[in-house]
């Protein structure tokens with residue numbers, strides 16, 4: 001039977017009991033409104049642990065004042081059904097007050113890695129993400145935690161935080177799950193109209209195009225960048241590009257030549273949705 005735990009102390013105690021009996025605890029943190037990407041991630045996590053915890057918490061500190069915290073899609077009953085189907089053992093479902101009680105003062109900042117890409121457009125976002133993930137990892141205390149690679153910068157930041165703060169947890173990434181037409185799964189895809197959704201499939205094609213250029217021998221980041229932007233302008237006319245960046249896959253520092261492990265990442269606004277996607281090349 002799947003159980004739902006609200007209180008952080010109860011969550012922690014449960015993990016301690018499981019660990020004492022030799023069980024391996026796996027953890028998938030989410031903001032809910034589960035989609036096929038989450039379900040594939042849960043399936044993978046399920047295969048790598050004895051007891052699986054899913055957290056659902058729409059974290060206010062990672063949203064900017066003008067962002068969609070209030071309107072972020074929520075459907076707890078559906079999430080519970082999907083979680084039970086995915087053989088989740090425990091849903092950790094804290095409320096905002098138990099995570100950020102009045103007088104809350106502590107935040108985690110992962111320097112440098114939080115500056116570029118999405119960080120440049122969402123000030124404070126990764127401070128909120130690092131803080132909540134640190135708290136969740138302390139409360140759930142899993143052996144292994146699983147994150148989607150669609151949020152490439154988030155994953156790099158979380159890995160760094162876990163390493164820098166000596167957190168006793170293994171952080172694992174899982175490849176982006178896409179619809180048949182290539183669009184990366186995201187809870188925010190519900191904001192798209194049919195026409196916008198159709199156009200949004202052009203983003204992954206543009207990234208694939210960039211990767212093909214590199215694989216074909218092109219190393220000049222500026223040329224790859226220009227080709228991707230041209231493809232977006234042509235195929236995603238409703239899109240407003242926030243950034244297309246070609247960066248080092250480990251340090252996230254912009255590169256002028258694509259030698260070694262490279263990440264091509266983008267954020268594009270299509271209608272009401274802010275879509276992100278990325279592709280890795282080399283290394």
Ligand code: PAF
Nearest residue numbers: 029030031059129132151
């Ligand atoms: O990727 C997400 O859904 C969120 O950023 C996370 C990791 C659950 C933190 O709130």
